[in-house]
Structures are given as structure tokens and as C-alpha cells.
Amino acid sequence: MxxxxxxxxxxxxxxxxxxxxxxxxxxxxxxxxxxxxxxxxxxxxxxxxxxxxxxxxxxxxxxxxxxxxxxxxxxxxxxxxxxxxxxxxxxxxxxxxxxxxxxxxxxxxxKDLIVDRGAFDKIIQSGGYISVHTGGVPDGNTLLIPKHDADIAMDAAECIGCGACVAACPNGSAMLFTAAKVSHLAMLPQGKIEAARRVCAMTEEMLAQGFGNCSNHYECEAVCPKGIKVKFIAKLNREFIKAQMTGS
Amino acid sequence: MLFPTSAVGKKIMMAITGQVLALFILFHIAGNSTIFFHALNAYVTALYKLPLFVWGGRLVLLLAFVFHIWYGTVLKLENHAAKPEPYAKTRYLQATFAGRNQIWTGVMVGVFLVYHLLQFTFQVTNPAVAADTHPDALGRPDIFTMVVQSFRQIGIAGVYVVSLAALGLHLLHGIQSSFQTWGMNNEQTLPVVEKTGNVVSVLLFVWYCAIPIAIIAGILK
Structure with a gap:
């Protein structure tokens, strides 16, 4: 052709x-x-x-x-x-x-078609991780995670951080990316501990990096190669409200 | 970062003020519908016997408007700055016409509101039919005649229908968007919220338009 x-x-x-x-x-x-x-x-x-x-x-x-x-x-x-x-x-x-x-x-x-997506790394660095104490490997099945929660966490964890959501968003917002990371960790017991601090830090970093705000157009969901759903943006919003309510 | 300046906080301010205004829009048409039963003057007279409710409501609405416009403008400017260069070819897959033009329908509604207040609240656009200075047979402000005489002019009715269309489009995006911002969505509820928002917006548009159209058509006189 x-x-x-x-x-x-x-x-x-x-x-x-x-x-x-x-x-x-x-x-x-x-x-x-x-x-x-x-x-x-x-x-x-x-x-x-x-x-x-x-x-x-x-x-x-x-x-x-x-x-x-x-x-x-x-x-x-x-x-x-x-x-x-x-x-x-x-x-x-x-x-x-x-x-x-x-x-x-x-x-x-x-250059040409290459863009610097380092801003995503900055968002991750601001809170997209869990702090763990080093030590012995925990015994298997000591920390049980319901299948339903594990499934949702895995759906969010599918995000590969390509940046298509930002490219498609009329506002250049990184909400779907940030929401996927926040939701993924907030669904799991290891990540719940720092969930409040994480959501505040990551959304703040998102703004600091020059990304726009979410206007709920859902263009991000339509182009996401991993099918990350905008329900995770709603989850991020919930996590944020929860963090503010508890004064974390 | 303080709640009202954070990325999600600003959106929540938009959602809460928008929802207050949307509730007023529902209340306003419910009250105005008394015109179809020739009870508008009685309704307005009864309403004004509750000064605390009227002035309290006006204060809440004023605050909601100020914050809605302020945050809407701030968000628009930030979003515009975050996407400085457009694509040579643009294709939207899910973003609606209403959603993409939210700021412009908002501006239209804002301009219309100024005219609407000057016309029916301050009654300065046509003193000949001003209700406050022209009481009806029972001595009440004759709102009914003021409204009917105004809407008999096709230009005024036209301005209302166009402005109501802008309001309808604004609600079309705004209602579903506000629930998403509150985090009240998951995969199952999102399409239901979207459809409900659409139906409510269209119904409100039709309901509001019914008044000028009924007057133009001579059904209300």
C-alpha cells in the first residue's frame, strides 16, 4: 500500500x-x-x-x-x-x-515526534510509591486481599504511563494517569497507609508540572491503550475528599 | 496545598456551586409554572411574604455565582495554558460539543442573566409594563401581565429561547460532570448519571421554553 x-x-x-x-x-x-x-x-x-x-x-x-x-x-x-x-x-x-x-x-x-515525559516521573516521585520497612520476607497469605479489590487494583495498575491521556485531553490534564496510580495503591493494604498524603501530593505535583485540570470530557479513556477507565478519576476525587475531611 | 487552590478542590468548588445553581433552576421553573394556571401573581406575592427565604436564597445564589464564575475562569485559563499548541488535525472521540463549549455557554448564560434581572427583577427595560408600578385588580404586582406583554415581542422570546438553549447545553455537560467530580461514579453508575443529566437538561430546556412559546402562540394571554 x-x-x-x-x-x-x-x-x-x-x-x-x-x-x-x-x-x-x-x-x-x-x-x-x-x-x-x-x-x-x-x-x-x-x-x-x-x-x-x-x-x-x-x-x-x-x-x-x-x-x-x-x-x-x-x-x-x-x-x-x-x-x-x-x-x-x-x-x-x-x-x-x-x-x-x-x-x-x-x-x-x-525532537520531531519525541516528547519529554519526565513530568510523569515527577508525579510518581511525589507519592506514587509505598514506603516499606526492610526486613524478612513476610509469610505467604499473612496479608489477605479480597479478589474484588485485587482485580480493581490490577485494572488500574495496567497503566503503562505512555501519556496518551494527556495528549488527548483538551486541557492537557494528567488526571487519568495520576488517578490510575492513586487508585492502584489505595486499593491495596500496603498502599492504604499513605493514601491520603499520596493523593494530595500527586495532584499538587500534577499542577506544578503544568498539566491542566480535568473537565470530565473522557477523551483520555477513549484513547488509553490499556483501557483505563475514568471511574478511577472519580476514585481519585473520592480519595482527595476523604484526605481533606480527615485533615491528612 | 489549600483545598480551594488544589486541582481537585477547584473542580469541587465548580461542582458544588453548579449544583446549587442547578437546584435553583429547578426551583425557579417550578415556581414560574404557576403562570400556566394564572397564579403567578399569587405565587410571587406569597413568596415575597418570606423575606428571610427570598434574601437568604439570593445571598446563597450570589455567592454560588461569584465562585462558579471565578473558578470557571481560573480553570479555563489554567487549562488553556496547559495545551498551548493545537494539533494540525483534531478528532474528538468522546468529548461532546456541550462539554467543549462549556465556557462559552457559561458566558452566554451570564450575559443573559444580567438582561433577565434588569427585565423582570429590576424592571427597567420596559417601565410601561413594570409589575411593581402596575398592580393587578387585587393590588398585587402584576407579574403575569409584565411577562405576557414582554414575551409577545418575538425578539424577546427569541433571545430567551437562544439563551435557554445555551443553559441547556451548559447543564448537559455540567450535571454529569459535577457528579464525577464528587467522585460519585463507578463503571455502572457513570452511564446512568450521564443519561439522567441529559434527560434533566433537555426537560428543563423544554419546560422553560414552554412559557415564551405558549405566550407567542397565544395560549397564554
């Missing part, structure tokens, strides 16, 4: 950047989206041009490294699919694709 691509090219964070047209020729429908870009890049290298810079790592949909906005949708048109797992068979011959980086003030573009 042949495609027309409009790819965002930006030399550095200081460069204003622009969309550049490329032709992707003889693309196999079995290729992943990133493999298609690899082919385009090989052509550019042969021509002596700078290849398109983009992020990728595992290419198995589990690391959260890849992510571009394809025709206005982060990770492309297929639901619950990372860009590396999106195959070209989901596009049509002669399609025109606009490929842009994730856009938000908190995610500055480093």
Missing part, C-alpha cells in the same frame, strides 16, 4: 517545527505503524536526509515508550492499541496520515 504522510519535523525544543510531506511506498499491510516509519526512515537515510525521530522500545505494547498522534488520535485509530501494535492493515491504500507528537505544555517536544 502507498500512503501520504504529513509528519511533524522539529529539530529541537527551540525550533518552531512544521509538517513535512512524505510518500510511504510499497508498505506491507502486515507491518506495524512503527515499522512503516522505519521504512520511510530508510528511504530518507538513502537520500541523505535526517530520519524522523520517534520513541519506541519493546514494540510489544507494554512499555509505554511509543506514542504519536495519528490523524488527531493518540496511538492511532484502533481502540486499546499502542502505536507499535497498530498494524497497517487498519489503514487503506492511498490514505493521508497526519503524524504529530503528543502535545501538552508539560510534554515539551525534544
Amino acid at each position: 502507498n500512503l501520504t504522510l504529513y509528519v511533524w519535523r522539529q529539530k529541537s525544543s527551540k525550533d518552531p517545527g512544521r509538517l513535512v510531506q512524505y510518500e510511504a511506498k510499497d508498505i506491507s499491510s502486515d507491518m506495524s505503524f512503527l515499522e512503516m516509519l522505519d521504512v520511510v526512515n530508510e528511504g530518507l537515510i538513502v537520500k541523505g536526509e535526517e530520519p524522523i525521530a520517534f520513541d519506541s522500545d519493546c514494540r510489544e505494547g507494554i512499555c509505554g515508550m511509543c506514542g504519536q498522534v495519528v490523524n488527531g488520535v493518540p496511538h492511532g485509530p484502533r481502540k486499546k492499541t499502542t502505536l507499535c501494535q497498530l498494524h497497517m492493515r487498519h489503514f487503506k491504500d492511498n490514505d493521508t496520515l497526519y503524524i504529530e507528537p503528543f502535545r501538552a505544555k508539560a510534554f515539551p517536544v525534544i
Whole structure:
């Protein structure tokens, strides 16, 4: 298949950047989206041009490294699919694709399609962990967790921190990401101890990093490659209210 | 960080003030519906015999308005700053027209409210039918005639219908959004809250529009 691509090219964070047209020729429908870009890049290298810079790592949909906005949708048109797992068979011959980086003030573009998602690390550092005392390994089954709670915690823990929620949010908000982390830990006995402090610290850091506020548009849920639900944002709000009520 | 300046705190301030205003919207149309039974003057006269309720209510509403507008503006500015560059191609999957234009429908409702208060509360836009200076046969302020005479003018009725449409759109996003902000949602309740919010918003729009339309159509005279 042949495609027309409009790819965002930006030399550095200081460069204003622009969309550049490329032709992707003889693309196999079995290729992943990133493999298609690899082919385009090989052509550019042969021509002596700078290849398109983009992020990728595992290419198995589990690391959260890849992510571009394809025709206005982060990770492309297929639901619950990372860009590396999106195959070209989901596009049509002669399609025109606009490929842009994730856009938000908190995610500055480093080069072309690569953005700095370090702001997510800062949010995690502010409270997305549990403090444990080192010592002997606890005996199995000393800390029982109801199946229902474990299931919800695991659903939240599915977040791979790719940043698609921020890219899709009209407000550039990181609420779904923060909510997934807060909910995941608050559901489990080890995480409950610091839940109040965590939710306050992480939402505060979210603002400090320049993310917007949640307007309940739910665009984040629609594009999340791991299907994280906005019910976790409601849970974050509950956790926050609880923390304020108890004066923690 | 203090509650009213935190990310969630600001949203909760929006939700609580919005819900107070939405409750007033329900109360207001319930009371105004006495017009269909030609009992508007009696209702208003009875209402004004409860000055504590009227002035207490006005104070609560004023505070709710001030905080709703203040936090709405602060949130909009912060959100705008957080997304400085638009995409060359934008596609919304779940965000609604109402949700994306919440600030603008809010501005429309705010401007309309000023006109509405000048017209029916302060009665300065058309002194010829001002109820306070034109009592009915029983000596009560003739609100009924003031309302009917005003809405007979198609321009005024049109302004009301357009403004009520803005209010309806504002509620369409606002009602469901406020419950989510309170954290009163899970996977099962979210679609129910969304649908209920939509139905209530549409019903309120139709209910409110019924008054100017009934007057224009000559049903109420």
C-alpha cells in the first residue's frame, strides 16, 4: 500500500517545527505503524536526509515508550492499541496520515515526534510509591486481599504511563494517569497507609508540572491503550475528599 | 496545598456551586409554572411574604455565582495554558460539543442573566409594563401581565429561547460532570448519571421554553 504522510519535523525544543510531506511506498499491510516509519526512515537515510525521530522500545505494547498522534488520535485509530501494535492493515491504500507528537505544555517536544515525559516521573516521585520497612520476607497469605479489590487494583495498575491521556485531553490534564496510580495503591493494604498524603501530593505535583485540570470530557479513556477507565478519576476525587475531611 | 487552590478542590468548588445553581433552576421553573394556571401573581406575592427565604436564597445564589464564575475562569485559563499548541488535525472521540463549549455557554448564560434581572427583577427595560408600578385588580404586582406583554415581542422570546438553549447545553455537560467530580461514579453508575443529566437538561430546556412559546402562540394571554 502507498500512503501520504504529513509528519511533524522539529529539530529541537527551540525550533518552531512544521509538517513535512512524505510518500510511504510499497508498505506491507502486515507491518506495524512503527515499522512503516522505519521504512520511510530508510528511504530518507538513502537520500541523505535526517530520519524522523520517534520513541519506541519493546514494540510489544507494554512499555509505554511509543506514542504519536495519528490523524488527531493518540496511538492511532484502533481502540486499546499502542502505536507499535497498530498494524497497517487498519489503514487503506492511498490514505493521508497526519503524524504529530503528543502535545501538552508539560510534554515539551525534544525532537520531531519525541516528547519529554519526565513530568510523569515527577508525579510518581511525589507519592506514587509505598514506603516499606526492610526486613524478612513476610509469610505467604499473612496479608489477605479480597479478589474484588485485587482485580480493581490490577485494572488500574495496567497503566503503562505512555501519556496518551494527556495528549488527548483538551486541557492537557494528567488526571487519568495520576488517578490510575492513586487508585492502584489505595486499593491495596500496603498502599492504604499513605493514601491520603499520596493523593494530595500527586495532584499538587500534577499542577506544578503544568498539566491542566480535568473537565470530565473522557477523551483520555477513549484513547488509553490499556483501557483505563475514568471511574478511577472519580476514585481519585473520592480519595482527595476523604484526605481533606480527615485533615491528612 | 489549600483545598480551594488544589486541582481537585477547584473542580469541587465548580461542582458544588453548579449544583446549587442547578437546584435553583429547578426551583425557579417550578415556581414560574404557576403562570400556566394564572397564579403567578399569587405565587410571587406569597413568596415575597418570606423575606428571610427570598434574601437568604439570593445571598446563597450570589455567592454560588461569584465562585462558579471565578473558578470557571481560573480553570479555563489554567487549562488553556496547559495545551498551548493545537494539533494540525483534531478528532474528538468522546468529548461532546456541550462539554467543549462549556465556557462559552457559561458566558452566554451570564450575559443573559444580567438582561433577565434588569427585565423582570429590576424592571427597567420596559417601565410601561413594570409589575411593581402596575398592580393587578387585587393590588398585587402584576407579574403575569409584565411577562405576557414582554414575551409577545418575538425578539424577546427569541433571545430567551437562544439563551435557554445555551443553559441547556451548559447543564448537559455540567450535571454529569459535577457528579464525577464528587467522585460519585463507578463503571455502572457513570452511564446512568450521564443519561439522567441529559434527560434533566433537555426537560428543563423544554419546560422553560414552554412559557415564551405558549405566550407567542397565544395560549397564554
